[in-house]
Amino acid sequence: MDIVTVVGARPQFIKAAVVSHALLAAGVQERIVHTGQHYDPGMSDIFFSQLGIPAPDTNLEVGSGTHATQTGTMMIRLEKYLLEQRPDWILVYGDTNSTLASALVGTKLNIPVAHVEAGLRSFNMRMPEEVNRIVTDRISDLLFCPTSTAVRHLENEGISQGVHLTGDVMLDATRFFAERAQCFEMVYPESPFYLATIHRAENTDDPDRLQSILKAFSLMDQTIILPLHPRTKSIIEAFHVPNNVTIVAPVSYLEMLSLITAADKVLTDSGGLQKEAIWLSTPCITLRDETEWVETTNGKWNQIVGAHTESILKAVQTDPEGACPVFGEIPGTTASNEITRLLTT
CATH class of the missing domain: 3.40.50.2000 (Glycogen Phosphorylase B;)
Structure with a gap:
């Protein structure tokens, strides 16, 4: 064949x-x-x-x-x-x-x-x-x-x-590559941190939404690691980047899995990252108005908040209930x- x-x-x-x-x-x-x-x-x-x-x-x-x-x-x-x-x-x-x-x-x-x-x-x-x-x-x-x-x-x-x-198949990949990711020696912030990713045009190309997200970041009491591609970085740097946000260059897949595992929470508009966070037992906050992966929302492990500052902050302060959702298997x-x-x- x-x-x-x-x-x-x-x-x-x-x-x-x-x-x-x-x-x-x-x-x-x-x-x-x-x-x-x-x-x-x-x-x-x-x-x-x-x-x-x-x-x-x-x-x-x-x-x-x-x-x-x-x-x-x-x-x-x-x-x-x-x-x-x-x-x-x-x-x-x-x-x-x-x-x-x-x-x-x-x-x-x-x-x-x-x-x-x-x-x-x-x-x-x-x-x-x-x-x-x-x-x-x-x-x-x-x-x-x-x-x-x-x-x-x-x-x-x-x-x-x-x-x-x-x-x-992403569950297969997460399980298989998470073991390899443990071999990476990454430098994490000394204090607990959040991992954030922003790449969707609905957020990066809408000044009001992007400003609202960055405002929420600025009001959080933890360091936020934000890997960005050059295009998105130039857009975000046109705004005021909060002092607690550390922009880093794009990371490899194995490095991303390592960051997800080490982070207290994940804030993202990525579809795949929502699932990877849950599978790696890290609570997720999705910066979109909907999700294809409805299974991730069980027990508030993944909270869909859009780009509203107040909703993002409320979600960060909300802990998930019970065990991680089981899906995709x-x-x-x-x-x-x-x-x-x-x-x-």
Whole structure:
């Protein structure tokens, strides 16, 4: 069997890494295509060696641009590659423009498409990711759902064929790489600290929301570690950066897992970080108005607060109730192994 995996951003490589290990163990030939959707200087040879996967077979080098420019360019370049390779399956992850472009090209070329993280819904059509999810789910042949909630979303949309509850590949990745992350010797603040990440346009490109978030940070009594990419850093530094906020350069995935584990709480607008925080037993405060990962909110382990200063501060002062939510796991197997089994049977 021959599979082409298409990814375009660092989180997708992390998800793909654990599935790639399972595919290799099953004797499946896999080629990885990097669309180049996100330029990330951290994605060097060291990055791939940390994940234990080979560098991509090819890089489409699409780069930044409007949604239409990115998606269209990917489709043109990916079509040429797939016509040459003619794989048995195209494997896509998540909800980026790379996901959508790959699913569209595969469907047009009559190459079966398998979607990992199918069925997620924020019910916010203003999010480009929501459009990508809905369209990709509609045209994929196999839909690998991380949770029973995701399965229900597809059922409500009339999609039942090819739908499978596999568990969450990010849980596989978190468990596998958290052990490696323990080997990192990182310098943490002497006092307890919070870990924060801000990257979504709804926060970074809205001055009122960003100002409200930074105001909340300034009123907290703990140091806040804030890893930022250069673009987001320049936006935030145009405002007054609170004295208790320490901006650092982007960190590797293993370093991020180490920071999550050491932090008292996580404040983020990232989808993946919400889950990783809960799995690593660190309370999370989500700086968005909704979440796809509703399971994380049980027991107030993940509080959805938007960008309201008062709501953020109240959430920081609220402790979770009971044990961490359990989700994303299928008894007796892993998501990576279940996905591999379904692709090869």
